Structure formats: C-alpha cells, structure tokens
Amino acid sequence: MATKLILAKTPAEAVDAKTSSAAFIAGGTEVNRLGSDIAGEADVLISLKKCGALKSIERDAGYVTVGSMCTFQQIVESEWIPAYLKEAALFMASRTKRNMATIAGNIAANRSDSYLIPALTVAGAVIELCRKSGETVRVGIQEYLENKESYGNDLIVSVTVPEDIRLVSKRYANTAQSHAVLTMSAALTEEGIYMAGGVKNVGQLHFCDLEKAFNEDPDISEEAIIKMVRDCTGLHTEDDMFGSDAYKRYLIAVTAFDLHRKLKGKEV
Amino acid sequence: MAKQYKVVHCTVNGKEIEQVVDVRSSLTDMLRNDLHLTSVKKGCEVGECGACTVIINGEGFNSCIYLAVWAEGKEIWTLEGLTGPGGELSDIQQAFVDEGAIQCGFCTPGFIMTSWEIVNSGREYTDDELRKALSGHLCRCTGYENIFRAVKKTMLRHLGKYEEAELVNSQGITEYPEPMPFK
Structure with missing residues (x-):
C-alpha cells in the first residue's frame, strides 16, 4: 500500500521518480477509488496534478494534440476536439x-471498459x-497497449488524433454509471473499415475478422x-455477471x- | 511503514484553514473527520454516486477520489457554506424542500452542490442538458423528478424568469398557456 506521495512539478521530475513500485496518479478516478489495484500495489504515488504543461490542447495541420492531463470535461468543452x-x-x-478523469489516465489504466481507448484506437491515435533518459518517443496507441510493460516507466505527455475521420462509437451498460459490457468504435479509412472495442473482463480487442x-x-x-462472431474461436468471452458468453458475442x-x-x- | 503527512492550506466555506493530513487521505476524509463538515457523505467511494460532491474553484468534484493534498490553495464549498448566518436555507435548498425533492436525504447534499453550480452558472440549460448535468448523482428514493423540478425552477428564478418557473408542472415540463384565439 502506498505510503508516500510525490507532487511532481514537471514531466521530467515525474519520470525521474518512477520505479517499478511507483505509480503515476493523474486525475485520480482510477487510483484513488476504493479497492483500486493500482493504489494497493504501489509503494509510491507520483501525482501529476501540478504539471501544468500537460494540460494544453493544440491544433495543427489536421491533427489535434491533447495534453495528457486534459480532463474529459475539457475535451467535451474544447472547440478543437473532434x-x-x-x-x-x-x-x-x-x-x-x-x-477529474484525464485522457492519459484512461489510456494508462487500460480498463476493459475504457471510455476512450476504442475510439482512440480506430482513430490511429x-x-x-x-x-527516463529525457528523450521523447511517439508510438501508436495499439503498440503502446500491446507492449505496455515495456513502456511502464514512461509518462504519457500527449495524445494526437486526426480531426477529419469518419468514426462512430457505441457503449452498452445497464445504467449510465455502470461498467459497460461493451464499448466499440469503428472508423472508415482509406484502407477500409477499422474496428476495435473493449469487452468487460476480456480486454481491448481489435476485430480483424470483422x-x-x-x-x-x-x-x-x-x-x-x-454467425461469424458466434463461431469465432479466437474470441474468449465467458459467462459472468455482465452477461453470458452468447449474449456478449x-x-x-x-x-x-x-x-x-x-x-x-445508412439507417440503423 | 512510516506515514507521510503534509500541511494543506485552503479556503473552506469562506474560511482559511490549515490542516495536517496523511498524504493518502481523500478530501472527503479531511472535510468530514478533521473539519466535521458531515454534509459531505461517504457513499460509494469510487466516484459513482455523487454523494460526496463539493465545489472546488467553482466546479463540482467527487471529493472521495480527490486527494486532500490537491486542495492546497483551492477554494472549497460544501453544503454547510450555503446556509445564511442564522441557518437560513439558500434558495436551492428551499426549492428541494418545497418540491419534496428529499426523502432519506443521503444524496441531497451532493445534489444541491451540483445544482448550486448549475443555477449560479448564469446559463439556461435545456431539460435534456439539465438531466445530463445531474446524472453524476444517484438517488434511490425520489425517482429524480422532484429534484429535477427543484433545480429547473431555481435556475429559471436565477435568470429572472419567475413566471416561467411557476409554469413548470409536476413532470418538470414547462407548460405554457394556450394562446388566446384570434378574433
């Protein structure tokens, strides 16, 4: 259980303090909640609230770059966000x-019912x-999520998304406040349809066959x-309190x- | 394991305070246990029910998932700060009473803090927007309609639309009178 809190003032200071037993805390909605695994496992929490540099939203050449500490409400209110x-x-x-919740916090927590990951994935964020070395690297969100352990000590500084992309999303939950059984997004790109989604208790999936x-x-x-999804052997959904395997498929x-x-x- | 403590300086309900807190404490813990502001309810402690809502620098936050140390230099308002010096209820509190928007009362302080933010925003929310703005709160007793009506009426009164506020019916819909037939 964490007993120490570091209030980092710059991203470099935050990364410098990061060890395998430390965890970053951004908005706090995942780390501070009762029963959080993150808070339970970390010895040290590194708060990013004082890192003002991570809160900007910039727009350039058809892309919008959102600072990692931008909250969901800032995203909703900004005129530049697609x-x-x-x-x-x-x-x-x-x-x-x-x-409170931040864009990077939602990505880093990588919950199976993440609000943003499916949309960011199909948008090619x-x-x-x-x-730690001081260098900055840019990786695709899918690469980041698939190899999250190798990026464990790195700090997300920003997320860049295209402005002009045809993208639709859908989320299913019992109530607006409940955990969603499925959050799914699809985008139409020059290469064709791109589909990704999070299935509760399964994880984030890229629906290549679909x-x-x-x-x-x-x-x-x-x-x-x-029929295709029902018979798909590569999909490992199980019966749980969110629904049966058949229902999820x-x-x-x-x-x-x-x-x-x-x-x-077309009409749905 | 040694605990780490920090001194927090902030303004709570208009009073400057200085409080030593465990760095892991939530703002709910500081407000309830140290400052005895018990209107701040501990509900779900995961940021879902909204019972712990307080206003920080003009915006509503779930204080249960907000670290007390983050309150450094902030201006915080809880339900206790809304009442007058003689315990007079504010207009939004009175509206909750008048509209029967209270049953067990556990969710009420949180609802009122968010409502306070809404009615003081100077903006006229549509019914849909108002419902969405209140959707961060769970109430298991009232069925929400009375709460919605209380907030809507107070919002309209704050905007100087007193007559319109009186036209809000029991379902929260503004019922305008039929226009007089043209002769």
Whole structure:
C-alpha cells in the first residue's frame, strides 16, 4: 500500500521518480477509488496534478494534440476536439467525474471498459512518451497497449488524433454509471473499415475478422455477422455477471453491423 | 511503514484553514473527520454516486477520489457554506424542500452542490442538458423528478424568469398557456 506521495512539478521530475513500485496518479478516478489495484500495489504515488504543461490542447495541420492531463470535461468543452472524441468522453456520464478523469489516465489504466481507448484506437491515435533518459518517443496507441510493460516507466505527455475521420462509437451498460459490457468504435479509412472495442473482463480487442468481412463484402448480412462472431474461436468471452458468453458475442456482432451501417450513412 | 503527512492550506466555506493530513487521505476524509463538515457523505467511494460532491474553484468534484493534498490553495464549498448566518436555507435548498425533492436525504447534499453550480452558472440549460448535468448523482428514493423540478425552477428564478418557473408542472415540463384565439 502506498505510503508516500510525490507532487511532481514537471514531466521530467515525474519520470525521474518512477520505479517499478511507483505509480503515476493523474486525475485520480482510477487510483484513488476504493479497492483500486493500482493504489494497493504501489509503494509510491507520483501525482501529476501540478504539471501544468500537460494540460494544453493544440491544433495543427489536421491533427489535434491533447495534453495528457486534459480532463474529459475539457475535451467535451474544447472547440478543437473532434466530435467523435467528445462523444467517447461523454460516455462518462458524471460531470463531476469528468472534471477529474484525464485522457492519459484512461489510456494508462487500460480498463476493459475504457471510455476512450476504442475510439482512440480506430482513430490511429499517437502517444508521445517521456522517458527516463529525457528523450521523447511517439508510438501508436495499439503498440503502446500491446507492449505496455515495456513502456511502464514512461509518462504519457500527449495524445494526437486526426480531426477529419469518419468514426462512430457505441457503449452498452445497464445504467449510465455502470461498467459497460461493451464499448466499440469503428472508423472508415482509406484502407477500409477499422474496428476495435473493449469487452468487460476480456480486454481491448481489435476485430480483424470483422474488418475483413466488411471490407470484402460491404453488403454482408447481419445474420452472417452474428454467425461469424458466434463461431469465432479466437474470441474468449465467458459467462459472468455482465452477461453470458452468447449474449456478449451477439452484442459484438449486432453492434459491429450497426456501426458499419452508420459509417456508410445508412439507417440503423 | 512510516506515514507521510503534509500541511494543506485552503479556503473552506469562506474560511482559511490549515490542516495536517496523511498524504493518502481523500478530501472527503479531511472535510468530514478533521473539519466535521458531515454534509459531505461517504457513499460509494469510487466516484459513482455523487454523494460526496463539493465545489472546488467553482466546479463540482467527487471529493472521495480527490486527494486532500490537491486542495492546497483551492477554494472549497460544501453544503454547510450555503446556509445564511442564522441557518437560513439558500434558495436551492428551499426549492428541494418545497418540491419534496428529499426523502432519506443521503444524496441531497451532493445534489444541491451540483445544482448550486448549475443555477449560479448564469446559463439556461435545456431539460435534456439539465438531466445530463445531474446524472453524476444517484438517488434511490425520489425517482429524480422532484429534484429535477427543484433545480429547473431555481435556475429559471436565477435568470429572472419567475413566471416561467411557476409554469413548470409536476413532470418538470414547462407548460405554457394556450394562446388566446384570434378574433
């Protein structure tokens, strides 16, 4: 259990203090909550609240760069943030929580019901990291999440997203405040459809087979998609309090179908 | 394991305070245990129920997941700060009483703090926006309609729309009178 708190004033100071037994604390909605694994495992917490440099939002050549400490509410209120990212931020229903939760905190926590990760993934977001050596590196969000351990001591400085991309998202939960069983996003790029989503208790997934199916046959039927997901052996959903394996598979299939139709401008 | 303590200087309900806190303490703990401001409720402690909501520098926050040390230099308001010197209720508190927006009362302080932020924003929220702005709070008793009505009426009164506030019906919908037929 953490007994020490460091109030870092700069990203370099924060990274310098980071060890394997320390954890960064940004907005605090994940680390400070009762029963948090992060707070339970870390000896030292490094608070980033005083790092003012991480709170800016900049716009340049079709891209928006969001400082890692920007809150969800700043994202919702900023005129520069693209609509798809605002929509994902508004999945967090509580305004008081939106005043605290940060974009990078949501990425770093990597929860299976993350509000932003699916949208950022299909948007091809690029993350800038500050390393102990003082250098900064830029990696794609998917690369960051897949190799999170190797970036464990690095600090997210900013997240860059494209302004002009056709992207739609959907989130399913019992109530606006509940954990979502599925959060899914789809984007239409020059290469075709791109789909990703978080399934509760499974993790963040990239739906390659669904992308392939939609790209090969844009008029594929809903029944074919439902059958495909139902029979998919690579998807490891299980029965739990959020729903049965069959329910989750059905939900992924119909959501993918609906998002695809929405991207094509059709009625859902 | 040695605990780490820090002195926090901030303003709470208009009074400057200096408080020694364990660095792991939440703002809820500091306000309730050290300053005895018990309107700040401990509900879920995960930032979901909104019962612990306080206003920090003009914005609503869940104090249960806000570290006390982050309050350094901040201006904090709790429900206790809304009442007058003789214990008179503020208009938003009175509206909650008048509209029957209270049952067990556990969620009420949090609701009122968010409502206070809304009614003092100087902005006219639509019904939809108002519902969304209040959605960070859970109430298991009232069914929300009375709370919504109390906030809407107070918001309209703050904007000088006294007559319109009286037209808000039991479902929270503003019922404008039928226009007189043209002769």
